[in-house]
Amino acid sequence: MARDVQITFDSADPAALAAFWAEALGYRVQDPPKGFDSWDQALEAMGVPPERRNDASALVDPDGAGPRIFIQRVPEGKQAKNRVHLDLRAAPGLEGDARMAALEAEAERLVAHGATRVERHEPAPPLGFGHIIMTDPEGNEFCLD
Known part of the structure; x- marks a missing residue:
């Protein structure tokens, strides 16, 4: 059985890295949940404090063909050459x-x-x-x- 694939990046600044990869891939930031005009509104309603609102970002292919890109904040910087790219x-x-x-x-x-x-x-x-x-x-x- 084939599986959906999501590509995940670790990051110091998920919003900034999402902006770069959206531009590079022709993707867009995933829409907020239904009923919200922005991610900030959604995160506010979920009780996420302002300092945690850049903990993650997700990108999607506007045509729905490519894999979802998930970018998560991590405390450590990049350590070595990527084994997968x-x-x-x-x-x-x-x-x-x-x-x-x-x-x-x-x-x-x-x-x-x-x-x-x-x-x-x-x-x-x-x-x-x-x-x-x-x-x-x-x-x-x-x-x-």
């Missing part, structure tokens, strides 16, 4: 110079939203199509592929 398919179907130009354009766009460019890997046929390693604003690695 996201590949953002920024140049599907493209090859060579056209592929790398599309990846460069996406890298530039995401840097403007807080990402850091780490390293470019050039195409190396027959199996290496080229990619760019990046980090999100909290240092989590991801690739533009």
